[in-house]
Amino acid sequence: MQIETIPHRLRRGAKLVGLLLFAAAPLACPVPVRAAGSATLSADDIAWLRRDTFGLNSATIERYRELGRTRFLDEQLAGGDDPLPPAVAPLINSYEVYNTAPAQLVAEYRDEQKKFKEVDAADTNAKDMAKKDFQMYRRDLFKQSEEVELLRAIYGGNQLKEQMVWFWLNHFSVYGPKGGVGLFTTDYEENVIRPHALGKFKDLVMATLESPAMQIYLDNARNVRGKTNENYARELMELHTLGVNSGYTQQDVQQLALILTGAGIVPQRTGPGVVNGVDDTFFRQRPGIVRDGLFVFLPGRHDFSDKEFLGHAIKGSGFDEIQQAVDLIVQQPACAKFVSRQLAQYFVADDPPQPLVDAMAETFQRTDGDIAAVVRTMFLSKYITAGYGKKFKDPTQFLVSAMRLAYDGKPITNADPLVNWLGQMTEPVYGHVTPDGWPTDNASWSSSGQMAKRFDVARAIGSGRNRLFAGADGQVTHVDPPMLNAALFEETLKPNLSAATRDALAKANTQVEWNTFLLSSPDFNYR
Numbered sequence: 001m002q003i004e005t006i007p008h009r010l011r012r013g014a015k016l017v018g019l020l021l022f023a024a025a026p027l028a029c030p031v032p033v034r035a036a037g038s039a040t041l042s043a044d045d046i047a048w049l050r051r052d053t054f055g056l057n058s059a060t061i062e063r064y065r066e067l068g069r070t071r072f073l074d075e076q077l078a079g080g081d082d083p084l085p086p087a088v089a090p091l092i093n094s095y096e097v098y099n100t101a102p103a104q105l106v107a108e109y110r111d112e113q114k115k116f117k118e119v120d121a122a123d124t125n126a127k128d129m130a131k132k133d134f135q136m137y138r139r140d141l142f143k144q145s146e147e148v149e150l151l152r153a154i155y156g157g158n159q160l161k162e163q164m165v166w167f168w169l170n171h172f173s174v175y176g177p178k179g180g181v182g183l184f185t186t187d188y189e190e191n192v193i194r195p196h197a198l199g200k201f202k203d204l205v206m207a208t209l210e211s212p213a214m215q216i217y218l219d220n221a222r223n224v225r226g227k228t229n230e231n232y233a234r235e236l237m238e239l240h241t242l243g244v245n246s247g248y249t250q251q252d253v254q255q256l257a258l259i260l261t262g263a264g265i266v267p268q269r270t271g272p273g274v275v276n277g278v279d280d281t282f283f284r285q286r287p288g289i290v291r292d293g294l295f296v297f298l299p300g301r302h303d304f305s306d307k308e309f310l311g312h313a314i315k316g317s318g319f320d321e322i323q324q325a326v327d328l329i330v331q332q333p334a335c336a337k338f339v340s341r342q343l344a345q346y347f348v349a350d351d352p353p354q355p356l357v358d359a360m361a362e363t364f365q366r367t368d369g370d371i372a373a374v375v376r377t378m379f380l381s382k383y384i385t386a387g388y389g390k391k392f393k394d395p396t397q398f399l400v401s402a403m404r405l406a407y408d409g410k411p412i413t414n415a416d417p418l419v420n421w422l423g424q425m426t427e428p429v430y431g432h433v434t435p436d437g438w439p440t441d442n443a444s445w446s447s448s449g450q451m452a453k454r455f456d457v458a459r460a461i462g463s464g465r466n467r468l469f470a471g472a473d474g475q476v477t478h479v480d481p482p483m484l485n486a487a488l489f490e491e492t493l494k495p496n497l498s499a500a501t502r503d504a505l506a507k508a509n510t511q512v513e514w515n516t517f518l519l520s521s522p523d524f525n526y527r
Helices: 013-024 043-052 058-067 069-077 089-093 102-118 124-155 159-171 181-196 201-209 212-217 231-241 250-259 280-284 319-331 333-347 354-366 371-379 395-407 416-424 448-463 487-492 499-506 511-520
Strands: 263-265 290-292 295-297 307-309 312-314
Touching: 043 058, 043 069, 043 159, 043 371, 058 069, 058 487, 069 159, 069 371, 089 124, 102 124, 102 181, 124 159, 124 181, 124 395, 124 416, 159 181, 159 333, 159 371, 181 201, 181 212, 201 212, 201 231, 201 319, 212 263, 231 250, 231 319, 231 333, 250 307, 250 319, 307 319, 312 319, 319 333, 333 354, 333 371, 354 371, 395 416, 395 448, 395 511, 416 448, 448 511, 499 511
Parallel strands: none
Antiparallel strands: 263 295, 290 295, 307 312
């Protein structure tokens, strides 16, 4: 079958404008119809799964049909290890950022940087070439981290956990291009966020606090006795845990900054006994030092004065002060409410029903911040599918769901297009400059400009001409347009398509047009 291209008339003019406006229009909420015990999933089942997952595929549907809603949910919330999906394990395992320890990655990065700096400045051509080589090396490392996360999201078997990983990566956002942050982003996702995505919230907060990515990004690695930096202390309360107007004061920020002095990353050294820039003898000889990977707490840089934080006295004692402070923060009722509302805004509605937020916050406090229990309260509530608010997909949700529908588990060999498409839609992974993360509200992602970009991405995915199956030599294997109007579509999307979407699909002249129209439709872009 030859790949057909979209006729030229679709690329410009009134017809394209009409399609974009059609895609951005609000989607009417279907009336939930539950078909308990039926082999055919009900509209309510499909609506529930579209919130539970990034997007539906055949394997998800079959597992849900086998277990039923509650058992399916509990299986996901059990978390556990996340082995690489066999379909894409070879590709992810080939990435340097995935299979290299952070300390070694830093050492190799410094070696490459040193090579560039040692080039004779007088040799302009050689210096320019060395600079370009180093910049390409650095960009490639960052791109690998983005690809790891996107491949995990598309092919991960536990889709609820994959969504929680993305949610927390955005909630505890770091900006890859700043300083050395990009060297640690894959470690941040794999070893900080992923293991704690469904665990205790206080453990997640501590894990992000101790990550090199966060320490560098929010400048706490520079927060030392006599020269405090309040950046991380402020964002830890405002963006990560309590929210604005939650009762803490500027004095609490200042006191927390003092508590956090001395926390940073392992100093990089050279010389005998140093492995990958780390001299273990330095840490063994000094009492009070706490080290975990590249995170280190150095008593010599800590302010040991007594503090008053959130109305509680904290005696100057070193690293234990940090643990006490985090415990105090996550025990605040404001923390339970803030985190619950953030989750409900992501999964349910921009303005989530207050009874739902209250129920989630009660679960949070009752279970000592058990994330899985809070998420279970949300997903077993009546609000998750009852039309209390439609959620417009952010670019990541759109891209991942489109890939899951279009290729239905088929492994790709080249993830470069995924990163490029997400960049075109202006939501690159680890690419938000400020620590508030990407917005999750409908208005931020439903503009005509955004929809124009989504139309282009939909056409690229739906055409098969997208280099997703390029070989290591760059040669592209011919791939026919994916058959989106197959069994998966028939069961999950077709029964509840709006009249406008049905009319648009009926006017498609080729498989490529049909695929593009479906992926650009409001039925697909709303969850």
